[in-house]
Amino acid sequence: MDRAPTIKDVAERAGVHAATASRALNPATRGMVNVRTANRVAEAARALGYAPNSAARSLRTRTSSVAGIIVPDLRNPVFPPIVRGIEDGLREAGYLALVGNTDGDPERERELLTAMRGRQTAGFILATSRRGDSFAGGPAVPTVLVNRRTDDGDTPSVTADNAAGVHLLVRHLVDLGHTRIGHVAGPRDLSTGWERYRAFLDATTSLGLEPAAAPVEFADAFTEPAGHAATLRLFAEHPGLTAVLAGNDLIALACYSALAELGRSVPGDVSVTGFNDMPFVDRQRPALTTVRLPHYEIGREAARLLLERIASPTAPAKRVVLPVELVRRDSTGPAKV
Amino acid sequence: MDRAPTIKDVAERAGVHAATASRALNPATRGMVNVRTANRVAEAARALGYAPNSAARSLRTRTSSVAGIIVPDLRNPVFPPIVRGIEDGLREAGYLALVGNTDGDPERERELLTAMRGRQTAGFILATSRRGDSFAGGPAVPTVLVNRRTDDGDTPSVTADNAAGVHLLVRHLVDLGHTRIGHVAGPRDLSTGWERYRAFLDATTSLGLEPAAAPVEFADAFTEPAGHAATLRLFAEHPGLTAVLAGNDLIALACYSALAELGRSVPGDVSVTGFNDMPFVDRQRPALTTVRLPHYEIGREAARLLLERIASPTAPAKRVVLPVELVRRDSTGPAKV
Numbered sequence: 001m002d003r004a005p006t007i008k009d010v011a012e013r014a015g016v017h018a019a020t021a022s023r024a025l026n027p028a029t030r031g032m033v034n035v036r037t038a039n040r041v042a043e044a045a046r047a048l049g050y051a052p053n054s055a056a057r058s059l060r061t062r063t064s065s066v067a068g069i070i071v072p073d074l075r076n077p078v079f080p081p082i083v084r085g086i087e088d089g090l091r092e093a094g095y096l097a098l099v100g101n102t103d104g105d106p107e108r109e110r111e112l113l114t115a116m117r118g119r120q121t122a123g124f125i126l127a128t129s130r131r132g133d134s135f136a137g138g139p140a141v142p143t144v145l146v147n148r149r150t151d152d153g154d155t156p157s158v159t160a161d162n163a164a165g166v167h168l169l170v171r172h173l174v175d176l177g178h179t180r181i182g183h184v185a186g187p188r189d190l191s192t193g194w195e196r197y198r199a200f201l202d203a204t205t206s207l208g209l210e211p212a213a214a215p216v217e218f219a220d221a222f223t224e225p226a227g228h229a230a231t232l233r234l235f236a237e238h239p240g241l242t243a244v245l246a247g248n249d250l251i252a253l254a255c256y257s258a259l260a261e262l263g264r265s266v267p268g269d270v271s272v273t274g275f276n277d278m279p280f281v282d283r284q285r286p287a288l289t290t291v292r293l294p295h296y297e298i299g300r301e302a303a304r305l306l307l308e309r310i311a312s313p314t315a316p317a318k319r320v321v322l323p324v325e326l327v328r329r330d331s332t333g334p335a336k337v
Numbered sequence: 338m339d340r341a342p343t344i345k346d347v348a349e350r351a352g353v354h355a356a357t358a359s360r361a362l363n364p365a366t367r368g369m370v371n372v373r374t375a376n377r378v379a380e381a382a383r384a385l386g387y388a389p390n391s392a393a394r395s396l397r398t399r400t401s402s403v404a405g406i407i408v409p410d411l412r413n414p415v416f417p418p419i420v421r422g423i424e425d426g427l428r429e430a431g432y433l434a435l436v437g438n439t440d441g442d443p444e445r446e447r448e449l450l451t452a453m454r455g456r457q458t459a460g461f462i463l464a465t466s467r468r469g470d471s472f473a474g475g476p477a478v479p480t481v482l483v484n485r486r487t488d489d490g491d492t493p494s495v496t497a498d499n500a501a502g503v504h505l506l507v508r509h510l511v512d513l514g515h516t517r518i519g520h521v522a523g524p525r526d527l528s529t530g531w532e533r534y535r536a537f538l539d540a541t542t543s544l545g546l547e548p549a550a551a552p553v554e555f556a557d558a559f560t561e562p563a564g565h566a567a568t569l570r571l572f573a574e575h576p577g578l579t580a581v582l583a584g585n586d587l588i589a590l591a592c593y594s595a596l597a598e599l600g601r602s603v604p605g606d607v608s609v610t611g612f613n614d615m616p617f618v619d620r621q622r623p624a625l626t627t628v629r630l631p632h633y634e635i636g637r638e639a640a641r642l643l644l645e646r647i648a649s650p651t652a653p654a655k656r657v658v659l660p661v662e663l664v665r666r667d668s669t670g671p672a673k674v
Contacts, residue, residue: 046447051454066435066456074417074424077616084411087438096452098403099436101424110383115433118388119403253620279414280617283590 005048013044021045067306068098068116070109071127076222077278078248078295079127082146085299086125093307095122102128117141123306129155130189142309146302148191149319156309158302158320162192162275165291166199168326169245169273172289174207177335178243178271181209183216184230184255186247193222196247196275215241219251227254235262242270242335249274249281252288252331267333277327286330294322342385350381358382404643405435405453407446408464413559414615415585415632416464419483422636423462430644432459439465454478460643466492467526479646483639485528486656493646493654495639497661499529499612502628503536505663506582506610509626511544514672515580515608518546520553521567521592523584530559533584533612552578556588564591572599579607579672586611586618589625589668604670614664623667631659 011021016037024033024041033041044050067090071079087097098121100112109128116124123142131151149157173181183200186193197216204214217234219226227246231254235241244259246252252274256266264270266286274281274290281288301320308315348358353374361370361378370378381387404427408416424434435458437449446465453461460479468488486494510518520537523530534553541551554571556563564583568591572578581596583589589611593603601607603623611618611627618625638657645652 046451049451051451065452074411074421075616077414077417080411080414080417083436084438087411087436091437094452096435096437096449096456098433099420099424100428100433101421112433114383114386114388115402115431119433280620283617283622284620285622 005050007050009048010041010045010050013048014041016041025050065094066096066098066116066119066121067303068100068112068121068124069127070100070102070112070124072104073101074099078147078276078293081295082127082299082302085296085301086146086303087299089300089303089307093303095307104128123310125302125306129191131191131194132189142306142313144302144306144309146298150191153319154317156305156317156319158298158305158322159191160293160298160324161321162195162324163199163202165275165293165324165326166196166245167203168324169275169289169291170200170203170207172326172328172332173243173245173271173273174209176243176271176332177337179209179335180213180238180241181243181245182234182238182241183214183245184227184234184247184251185216185218186222186251187220188218190222193218193247200245219247222248222250224250224254224257227251228258231255231258232262235259235264243272243332244270245273247275249276249278249288249290252290253281253284256284256331267331269336271332271335273332282329284331289329289332290327292325292327294324298322342387344387346385347378347382347387350385351378353378362387402431403433403435403453403456403458404640405437405449405458405461406464407437407439407449407461409441410438411436415484415613415630418632419464419636419639422633422638423483423640424636426637426640426644430640432644441465460647462639462643466528468528468531469526479643479650481639481643481646483635487528490656491654493642493656495635495642495657495659496528497630497635498658499532499661500536500539502612502630502661502663503533503582504540505661506612506626506628507537507540507544509663509665509669510580510582510608510610511546513580513608513669514674516546516672517550517575517578518580518582519571519575519578520551520582521564521571521584521588522553522555523559523588524557525555527559530555530584537582556584559585559587561587561591561594564588565595568592568595569598572596572601580609580669581607582610584612586613586615586625586627589627590618590621593621593668604668606673608669608672610669619666621668626666626669627664629662629664631661635659 007022008018011018021041024038069086090097098116102109125144125146127147129145129148129150133150143155145155145157149159185197188194215238217230219230244255246255252272255272259266259270266272274288277290277292344359345355348355358378361375406423427434435453439446462481462483464484466482466485466487470487480492482492482494486496522534525531552575554567556567581592583592589609592609596607603609611625614627614629
């Protein structure tokens, strides 16, 4: 046909009333139609290429089947599996995903949030929050934080168990005989950087290391250049360290190159650990000992939490923390005596 | 204020008529307002947190400020920089990006297209097309293909110069003295697999290799498991090869592991080349010789083409091919004699 197919065309082809066809095609009312009829209507809609006009529906009901995902930069290898998990979780509930990148710029984040709200976005999942942020999605728009969270705990969040991961790594290094362990930490204003740093202090203290034997240097960002500079600063002050716990895998790779510059071998002279288990760190030389985060599951869980939040916006803000796992590879070895 | 700000609030704050404020905030009519007024209105809108109700505008004008991006799987390292480039290009024109994954399933692709069309999506950028596809976005919805294209050329596309990349690699191997070069090709039904395969035949022929000295084995997918199996098949038939041109970087990494199983060293016994220069292949042992594709620029260019297409839907379908670059690293060396 020359014009776009309408709900009446679909109903006619399926042999049902238009109201039945409409109910069958709306996820919110599909349960009112019997399954075989619903399938027949769906088949007719597909055959005709019928696209329900959800802009019209959105205006009538003020709800939407779109959610917004905002990340710092999709090219950081941590985010693709998280975004994929979110998209899979949203799609099963009939939601489409708007995706935006901020490069960590709060102004760009505000612009994206405004533009997405203007599209009747039903809720937001943000991977961009800083510890000091208060509400991010704006009042009355359901929002879930993923990977990072804020200090106040007012917004639901899904993160990995950063503290447990650091404890596993420190325990692993101490078991290998290391007694002088440095930490190249991520930025303090991000929960990931802060929680791992706090856990490093806790773990080294509880395992009997003196603070002077567990020095910390902060990288300005979770990147290789920032990690490289911080590693050089750490070893300039503390040349006797035999192990480095890096704030994430990118910083760990920067430790490799910084230590090579200093003429130290890994793990012969210095053991190095990462955090994230991002793709291909098992293929580095040496293969990186790290902590594996369930990034895809973190995304799925964030989608689930957002859907819960949309259904009951005033329910208490859950904080979901998913378990992590130590992955021992070749970048850690016995302490050099 | 307790209620959401309206266009009248914005106009009042900016000291202009509501109609002027409305024009200034609509990308389609902004040119009718002088620049300083437009900036003042934008500033007022930002200060008040005004979100234009684009669902209402969408219904009136049947246009939209959303475009759909569909990829096989964001977790494939090729796609994040492409999607990021698209998103940056779209955003500068005031468009938001809906993103969906299909895992190569045509049924899921149809569902996504239908759902996105139902949201008044202004156009699509598809990274999922197969050579035999005819139109993907449905009639009357502007569509651009990215990374892959269809054989018929009816749809605008942005791809890398696959043929030139293969010629660079074959020339590089021949210059190193290789005379028996195998190709572990990607799937024939994808333009990326097909174009590289055809270019391999052309390049080896034009450089004087007999077909028997340039055998080809097809991998079922551009993945490590498929590449591993195909490499083993290739060497079972042709044990005397001294070089392998892999269909992409993941297949090249699979060549490393398959050759290690066969007791062959890289590049001592066999040189290996990749395609894409995905992140971290410079860190593999040996660092991978490959062809660098401008993935981010491919995405930007696709966004530009889509915006052109939205502005003039019946303009001829452009095919943009971006240049590639040989990156010599350690996985290729002189032919063993």
